Amino acid sequence: MTPRLTVRDMCGAAVHAVRMSWAADRRGVLTVVGLQLTTAVGLAGALLLLRGMVGDVMPLARGGGAGVDLSRLVSGLSVLVALGAVGGILQSLSGMRQQILTDRVDRHVISLVLRTAAHTELLEFEDPDFHDQLQRAVHASRREPAKVVMMLVAMLQVALTVLAIAGVFITMAWWLLPLAALSALPLFKAAKDRRNAVYAMHHSLAENHRRRQYLEQLLTRRDEAKEIRALNLGATLHTRWDSEYAQELTGMTRLIRTYAWREISAKLLSGAMIVGVIASVWALVNAGMVSLPAASTGLAGLWLLSSRMGTASQMLNNMGQSLYFLKDLHNFVAAAVEPLPGPAAPVRPFRTLRARDLTFTYPGANRPTLHGIDISLHQGEIIALVGANGSGKTTLAKLLAGLYAPTGGTLVRDSHPVTDLHQLRHCCAVVFQDFVRYKLTAHDNIAFGRVDDQPHHSRIRYAAESAGVATHLESLPDGYQTVLGREFTDGTDLSGGQWQKLAIARAFYRDAPFVILDEPTAALDPQAEADLFARIRQLFAGRTVLLISHRFSSVRSADRIYVLDSGRVIEHGTHTQLMRTQGRYADLFLTQAAGYLSTTPPAP
Numbered sequence: 001m002t003p004r005l006t007v008r009d010m011c012g013a014a015v016h017a018v019r020m021s022w023a024a025d026r027r028g029v030l031t032v033v034g035l036q037l038t039t040a041v042g043l044a045g046a047l048l049l050l051r052g053m054v055g056d057v058m059p060l061a062r063g064g065g066a067g068v069d070l071s072r073l074v075s076g077l078s079v080l081v082a083l084g085a086v087g088g089i090l091q092s093l094s095g096m097r098q099q100i101l102t103d104r105v106d107r108h109v110i111s112l113v114l115r116t117a118a119h120t121e122l123l124e125f126e127d128p129d130f131h132d133q134l135q136r137a138v139h140a141s142r143r144e145p146a147k148v149v150m151m152l153v154a155m156l157q158v159a160l161t162v163l164a165i166a167g168v169f170i171t172m173a174w175w176l177l178p179l180a181a182l183s184a185l186p187l188f189k190a191a192k193d194r195r196n197a198v199y200a201m202h203h204s205l206a207e208n209h210r211r212r213q214y215l216e217q218l219l220t221r222r223d224e225a226k227e228i229r230a231l232n233l234g235a236t237l238h239t240r241w242d243s244e245y246a247q248e249l250t251g252m253t254r255l256i257r258t259y260a261w262r263e264i265s266a267k268l269l270s271g272a273m274i275v276g277v278i279a280s281v282w283a284l285v286n287a288g289m290v291s292l293p294a295a296s297t298g299l300a301g302l303w304l305l306s307s308r309m310g311t312a313s314q315m316l317n318n319m320g321q322s323l324y325f326l327k328d329l330h331n332f333v334a335a336a337v338e339p340l341p342g343p344a345a346p347v348r349p350f351r352t353l354r355a356r357d358l359t360f361t362y363p364g365a366n367r368p369t370l371h372g373i374d375i376s377l378h379q380g381e382i383i384a385l386v387g388a389n390g391s392g393k394t395t396l397a398k399l400l401a402g403l404y405a406p407t408g409g410t411l412v413r414d415s416h417p418v419t420d421l422h423q424l425r426h427c428c429a430v431v432f433q434d435f436v437r438y439k440l441t442a443h444d445n446i447a448f449g450r451v452d453d454q455p456h457h458s459r460i461r462y463a464a465e466s467a468g469v470a471t472h473l474e475s476l477p478d479g480y481q482t483v484l485g486r487e488f489t490d491g492t493d494l495s496g497g498q499w500q501k502l503a504i505a506r507a508f509y510r511d512a513p514f515v516i517l518d519e520p521t522a523a524l525d526p527q528a529e530a531d532l533f534a535r536i537r538q539l540f541a542g543r544t545v546l547l548i549s550h551r552f553s554s555v556r557s558a559d560r561i562y563v564l565d566s567g568r569v570i571e572h573g574t575h576t577q578l579m580r581t582q583g584r585y586a587d588l589f590l591t592q593a594a595g596y597l598s599t600t601p602p603a604p
């Protein structure tokens with residue numbers, strides 16, 4: 001459905017723009033509006049002065065210079081020049097202040113958008129519509145609110161001019177007023193159609209635009225640079241980027257052409273109406289029904305009025321486009337009704353966390369990823385999740401960490417159903433399979449594990465030591481203050497295993513009663529892996545650990561192992577019990593063990 005903007009929407013969005021600008025820089029708004037209005041008043045004063053001076057000069061034109069007061073004329077002229085100079089200065093000041101205002105409003109609005117995005121639930125990020133809304137909100141946050149305020153000020157100036165001219169009409173040739181309004185109608189209609197079409201096109205191309213931005217990132221970021229070169233993907237990705245852009249440009253060009261023609265037609269129609277009016281006035285003058293001075297003043301006014309109306313329609317058009325985006329921005333920000341989770345409440349460890357008949361379906365998926373999951377985790381236990389790729393281990397971990405709400409069944413914490421997912425998150429430290437490598441200092445990378453407290457260097461060091469990365473971090477040029485990103489001055493990089501140890505250090509530093517480790521040792525060397533698992537009970541003593549791993553050597557010592565298959569728990573028990581059952585776990589374990597113990601000689 002083509003999106004539409006009602007007059008109410010437009011007024012709402014304009015009020016919203018003014019409010020945001022006011023919140024960002026009220027002195028700036030007052031200064032700019034004040035300067036603009038002063039300039040307008042100065043202009044009106046200059047026009048009045050000019051009219052008086054023309055009246056004074058008229059005798060000169062008629063050849064009778066005797067009645068002319070030259071000193072009055074010179075002083076009037078000086079005032080006019082001074083007014084012009086002051087007007088110029090005011091305009092420069094206003095331009096400068098507008099720039100500052102625009103920057104401040106930008107910062108205020110983008111901060112609102114980022115705050116909303118940071119606060120949005122993880123599940124929303126699975127939805128392409130959310131990404132479209134986010135992108136439109138980001139687009140709207142760039143310059144649009146300040147632009148609307150500037151346009152409102154400019155519109156005010158145009159409205160004042162139109163009112164002044166209309167006032168002259170009412171006293172001299174009132175009957176021209178409806179005709180002037182009528183002649184402006186085609187322009188307003190064309191502007192409105194174009195505005196709707198541009199917005200509809202932005203809507204339809206939103207995903208295309210995001211794909212192009214993604215390709216831009218692939219081509220420009222350091223992280224992807226090595227693989228793109230190794231695979232010689234540069235040209236292919238560039239071609240795809242080009243074709244995405246070409247599609248956007250084709251749509252835009254077609255639209256600009258179509259609406260340019262419509263606008264030209266509207267202008268021609270409006271012009272033809274004015275010519276018709278001029279011809280009728282001429283006929284009325286000839287018939288002696290209207291005096292020549294009234295007709296000529298009226299026609300001059302009509303010309304002025306129609307040109308102002310044209311400007312107003314253009315402004316309304318531009319402002320309308322901005323208002324569309326502002327409506328998106330307003331909706332996006334307003335959708336985040338929940339307050340941002342504040343500083344963490346004291347973390348309450350649990351004795352038991354149970355999943356009862358838990359089901360989860362990803363948005364837009366046609367079948368559940370998890371079905372009827374029943375598992376229990378007790379304080380101080382190490383629980384392992386194993387299963388084939390795609391069996392649902394990570395999804396289950398995200399539910400237990402309070403990142404997704406279950407679509408069926410319940411999570412029960414110490415015999416109370418979990419209703420506040422934030423509480424669950426507070427008491428959980430997760431090392432994801434695809435953990436984030438923050439290109440900030442090593443110190444930040446660990447301290448981010450616990451942002452609600454002041455960073456504590458000795459605890460950061462202890463966390464790094466526990467994860468086996470302290471020695472390396474201390475050997476870096478600036479120790480823990482070294483930036484871990486080659487894109488930044490004096491930045492450096494870590495190896496894959498070192499990054500993984502840093503992510504584990506972050507989890508240690510979080511000091512949470514529930515720890516989820518999703519393939520925590522995939523990048524570690526065998527010695528580092530063995531060291532970690534040999535000490536895992538001691539390192540996480542008293543906490544509950546959920547370990548996801550494909551390495552059976554590391555899960556065999558867990559207190560209980562759950563085997564997942566296509567989103568269901570098919571077996572559970574200790575390693576010994578599961579081996580005795582000779583089910584899926586035993587099969588997988590023996591297959592992996594056979595690979596290690598194979599005595600087949602290596603191929604020559």
Ligand SMILES: Nc1ncnc2c1ncn2[C@@H]1O[C@H](COP(=O)(O)OP(=O)(O)OP(=O)(O)O)[C@@H](O)[C@H]1O
Nearest residue numbers: 126362365369387388389390391392393394395396
């Ligand atoms: N964000 C998502 N949206 C839709 N489907 C998803 C999403 N993430 C995962 N899935 C699907 O859910 C299923 C389970 O994925 P999950 O990542 O939980 O598996 P896993 O057992 O952790 O796999 P692996 O061992 O490969 O890490 C898979 O079929 C996957 O395609």
